[in-house]
Amino acid sequence: MGTRPRARERGEAMRRVDTTLWIFWGALALVAGGSALPAQELWFAEGSSLWRLDESGAAAIGDLPGGGFGFAAIPGGGVWVASRDEARLRRFDATGALVLDLVTAAPLQGIAVAADGSVWAARPTLDDIWHVAADGADLGAAPAGDVPYGVAVDRDGRVWATNAFGNSVTRFDPETGDSLAIPVGFFPSHLAAAPDGSIWIAEKEGVRRLSGDGALLAELDAGVFPLGVAVARDGSVWVANQNSHDVSVFSAAGAPLFTIATGAKPHGIAGAGDGSIWVLCRIAGEIRRYASTGLLLEVLPAGYPEGIGDLTGLGHALAVDPDGDADGDGIANGTEAGFGFDPLDATSTPATFIRGDADRSGAVEISDAVAALEHLFGGVANDCPEALDVDDDGSLDLADPIYLLGYLYGSGPAPLSPFPEAGLDPLPMGGYPCAG
């Protein structure tokens, strides 16, 4: 018998997690007396300046002669930027200081960082993808069809490039040198790799999802001229439609979810580590942040924000390097995203716990049943409500302390895993976050 919850139960559990997370973050913000924004960075270009948006706001922090087009944030700090008007590839550190300024053989379009820190860049006029080491060393190039625009690296280290004029994508394996051309729809522009290994492609007339093997999984309707593609922390896929001024949102499995209006000419789009999504609206001169539900969270003024690709590093953390630990908090990127925590922020991290140990003393005893009752009926805060859900049914109610008392004083079953040793929640989406 499987233990996987049915889809509806899982959906309800996720909504409960969302609600609990918002309550949690709200409480944290009140305690901290500060912003409700967890740590996050969004990189973009405005004119000939490099901008970074973080908890303290948006600021120009570097010069970007020729502007910026292709962006690839480096998890852990910094960003690569392909110039819009010059044949240049630049690398900046987390403070915005220029680290590398490479003159390239041809202008670049999309760029993407591989798990080893090297960069792949599309060169439309040379019909290839160029490979650059993290220190700027030239590692050569591979053919990529007819006018490559977008580049993505998947979880197996393979490099995908759209052939905008060839109506195909190229999948290149740097380890074997194998190259595969896969026919797609009209004018594929940009693309993104998903954590499940699938590839999402923006085409002039819609959106396409391919398996890692190149098989067609879905052809989907979107708005007018979809361009930017991003994966949110929950795995949903967000596509910016620059001519209908909206965003099409799809489930990780490829089902259409909803469409939301944005400011004029949405272009770059990126998931943030806290679960929200940023959209750069060029003509509107604004940057919008949406919750994963589609709720508009904030609108920030920006002159003409530009940049397409992984503007935050979340795409790299989840789809390219899920086993890595971008924020160094000891929990792998993919694991902590699955728990609903921020893989780019070390202060946001799921904790290990013993189920039933409501007061986190390290032992399960009568005081825990009391603490559970105080939380349920006395409104006493608890930083690990998952530990109180001793029957792990995704619900906190009187049945939990009764279950615990039954175990302590009767012949009732023991709390479910993790018990009696501390551990991570084995089914993170079926309950509550445990922090601290």
Ligand SMILES: [Ca+2]
């Ligand atoms: Ca981590």
Ligand SMILES: [Ca+2]
């Ligand atoms: Ca974290």
Ligand SMILES: [Ca+2]
């Ligand atoms: Ca205890």
Ligand SMILES: [Ca+2]
């Ligand atoms: Ca329960």
